[in-house]
Amino acid sequence: MAEGAIDPAELGGRLVGSGADEVERAAEAALRPKKLEEFVGQQVVRDQLSLVLHASIARDAAPDHVLLSGPPGLGKTTLAMIIAAELGTSLRVTSGPAIQHAGDLAAVLSSLEEGEVLFIDEIHRLARPAEELLYVAMEDFRVDVVVGKGAGASAIPLALPPFTVVGATTRSGLLPAPLRDRFGFTGHLDFYAAADLERVILRSAGLLGVEVRHEAAHEIAGRSRGTPRIANRLLRRVRDWAQVRGDGVLDLHAARSALQVYEVDPIGLDRLDRAVLDALCRRFGGGPVGLTTLAMMVGEEPETVETVAEPYLVREGLVARTPRGRVATAEAWDHLGLEAPPGTWAAGAAAVEPGTSQAARTLFDEAEGRDPRP
Numbered sequence: 001m002a003e004g005a006i007d008p009a010e011l012g013g014r015l016v017g018s019g020a021d022e023v024e025r026a027a028e029a030a031l032r033p034k035k036l037e038e039f040v041g042q043q044v045v046r047d048q049l050s051l052v053l054h055a056s057i058a059r060d061a062a063p064d065h066v067l068l069s070g071p072p073g074l075g076k077t078t079l080a081m082i083i084a085a086e087l088g089t090s091l092r093v094t095s096g097p098a099i100q101h102a103g104d105l106a107a108v109l110s111s112l113e114e115g116e117v118l119f120i121d122e123i124h125r126l127a128r129p130a131e132e133l134l135y136v137a138m139e140d141f142r143v144d145v146v147v148g149k150g151a152g153a154s155a156i157p158l159a160l161p162p163f164t165v166v167g168a169t170t171r172s173g174l175l176p177a178p179l180r181d182r183f184g185f186t187g188h189l190d191f192y193a194a195a196d197l198e199r200v201i202l203r204s205a206g207l208l209g210v211e212v213r214h215e216a217a218h219e220i221a222g223r224s225r226g227t228p229r230i231a232n233r234l235l236r237r238v239r240d241w242a243q244v245r246g247d248g249v250l251d252l253h254a255a256r257s258a259l260q261v262y263e264v265d266p267i268g269l270d271r272l273d274r275a276v277l278d279a280l281c282r283r284f285g286g287g288p289v290g291l292t293t294l295a296m297m298v299g300e301e302p303e304t305v306e307t308v309a310e311p312y313l314v315r316e317g318l319v320a321r322t323p324r325g326r327v328a329t330a331e332a333w334d335h336l337g338l339e340a341p342p343g344t345w346a347a348g349a350a351a352v353e354p355g356t357s358q359a360a361r362t363l364f365d366e367a368e369g370r371d372p373r374p
């Protein structure tokens, strides 16, 4: 690597993608809040959860099962760890995709100790037989162990000690109602306000032992897509820049220069996001255009465009999903510094319906199976 170059290998992917790989998870571990009071923002969920936990501690009983829903990188795993820590118990971790058969889940459940917290990430991806086993375990603290095969098979009930399931999901709409109903408390994590992300950045900078100016924290927060994981990731990249090309202090100049190197624009769009907008507006006159065609134009798989770039573009009101395909909103044209020509969807939609971005968000929420935001 050339002297002064910044190595993006640690990222293992997109700088502003909200998922995380193994390498990144290790970097994140050091920055995780350990107590509820250190968990920044999400005031409503924090208050509600605090009541659930303190009541259970006062009663000396395992709390109700907890379901945490919300997009990736907003703190579901962190909250699960905090729940176990606040209860003074240990956390067992598994995930929907890791459990292939009901027997795998039975093995995990039957090894739980009294009061332990079982964290099931991506719980909406559990296979149906495992789901059914989980209902019974959550409700009756019992698993039925099947012995033998075929007509001679019998189920031997095995009592489990009281425990608490913390389920995390990015798609709560996909959870079957019987499973959702087994959770006594559901907390929905929403994207963070910029002021909260600034606090996340200042806290993380303290833990990393770097000096960050308020204006720099503000700048990074504004480009972090409402997501603490991205805020921490951008902070680490700005730290790299400051150490390699600056004087080690994370000031506004360092923040802007580093984020320019990584092509993260002032509202947090990266190269793929901009390529999608560009193709939509310049190549397809603002759409509507089908996902496959759009993906082909930007040289990506349709799934990548749909799951990686599109959610944020839709949330920001730059792209709308209509029954006839993707369309660029007036905000998208604006962001690219272009004027929506007459006859485009944006020009027409803006004239008919002034709250274009709200309309786009509503479409997105409906597509995600969530209630449209007010």
Ligand SMILES: Nc1ncnc2c1ncn2[C@@H]1O[C@H](COP(=O)(O)OP(=O)(O)OP(=O)(O)O)[C@@H](O)[C@H]1O
Residues within 6 Å of the ligand: 018, 019, 020, 028, 029, 031, 032, 033, 038, 039, 040, 041, 042, 071, 072, 073, 074, 075, 076, 077, 078, 079, 121, 168, 170, 200, 228, 229, 232
């Ligand atoms: N409220 C918060 N305050 C401070 N840091 C936070 C907060 N929420 C998340 N973080 C940080 O963001 C990173 C990602 O959080 P976490 O892994 O808990 O997200 P997640 O919702 O479980 O994501 P995924 O669904 O991808 O597993 C962690 O490093 C964590 O420390």
